[in-house]
Amino acid sequence: MDATKLRRAIARTPLAPVAAFPKRLARVVRHDAKVLRTSARWLVTSREHHNYTYELTKLSRHHLAWFVSVVCDVPVKQVRAYFTEIESDDVLRRHIESATAGAARRGLADRQVRYARRIGWYAIVRATKPTHVVETGVDKGLGSCVLAAALLRNAADGQPGRVTSLDINPEAGYLARTAPWSEVVDLVIGDSIASIAALDRPVDLFLHDSDHSRAHEKREFEAVEGRLAPGAILLTDNVTATNVLAEHAERTGRRFLAYRETPANHWYPGDGIGIAW
Template sequence: MDAVKLRRAIARTRLAPVAAFPKRLVAVARHDAKVLRTSARWLVASREHHNYTYELTKLSRHHLAWFVSVVCELPVKQVRKYLAEIESDDVLRQHISSAVAGAARRGLADKQVRYARRIGWYAIVRAKRPKHIVETGVDKGLGSCVLAAALLRNAAEGHPGRVSSIDINPEAGYLARTAPWSEVIDLVIGDSVESITALDRPVDLFLHDSDHSRAYERREFAAVEVKLAPGAILLTDNVTHTNVLAEHAERTGRRFLAYRETPANHWYPGDGIGVAW
């Protein structure tokens, strides 16, 4: 009996799990060794302790372009132009890198500029041209700068807009305090639900990226619902952890779609973008 016939014969017996164990062990060991190598490099090279930054894999970037294309009903070639636009914005990159290097908490941040899924935020803003964005959860202000960069491009094309960036930490948003990006950012320090309730203008695009508990995410979407402009878009940065936005979309008669990113050369499995529109 040749080797192939022998394996097939064993596969039909009680010995099958034992015979397959070495091959399964090798597959797991190879996977774990790759993760350990990537993790070890990150521990040495990076300073980040949360809100990790990384590049997307080429395939993940392609999927993000199609995701935005479907949501915004825009040709994927145009979306790719928007993605390339933010990635080639050298002025913004230089600002972020130098601001991080000079920050008080530079020991916990990387100077390398890596946007990951945030380039999708940029493309959505470029495509939809919102007059008023509300972002909850600012941290350093990387996402705020990306949103502001899109708004500045829109304004140059005759479609001005602003972003209200809300965070409870008074030290948040140091990247977003420099012109020209700060010129379209209203940095609000305070509780996000209370700040949303106090808004005095309609919201065209809302992005949840603050307290990632299900209960708090629900509170934010409930608070912003009455503030939304007709045709507003809701985004969540928490789509890989909760189904809150999908449930909210179903209750309010909206469509919902989710994208999960794949980081390149990073141990973190990545986050994603949830959209209701």
């Protein structure tokens, strides 16, 4: 009996799990060894302790382009052009690098600029041309800068807008405190629910990226609902952890889609983008 016939014969016997164990073990070991190598390299090369930054895999980037294309109803080639636009913005890149290097919290931040799923945020803003964007959760301000860069491009095209960035930490947003990005950013320090209640103009695009508990996320979407402009878009950066936005979309008669990113060369499994429109 040749080897192939022998394997097939064993597969039909009670010995099948035992015979398959070495092959299964080898696959697990190869996977875990790759994760350990990636993790060890990150431990000695990165300073980040939360809000990790990384690049997307090539496939994940392609999937993100189609995600934005479908939701915003624009050609995927245009979305890819928006991706290239933000990734090729050398002025913004140099600003983030220098501001990070001079920040008080530079010991916990990497100077290398890696946008990951935020290029999707950028493309959505470029495609939909919102007048008023609201984001909750700012941290260093990387996302705020990305949103501001898109709004500045929109303004150059004759369709200006502003972003209201909400965070409870008075040290938040240091990357977005420099012109020209600061010229379209209104940084508000305080509780996000109270700050949403105090908004003085309709919201065209709302992004939840603050307290990632299910209860708080739900409160934010409920708080902003009455302040949304017609046709407003809702985003969540918490889509890999909760189903809050999907449930909100169903209750309010919206469509919903989710995208999960795949980081390149990083131990972290990645976050994603949930969108209701």
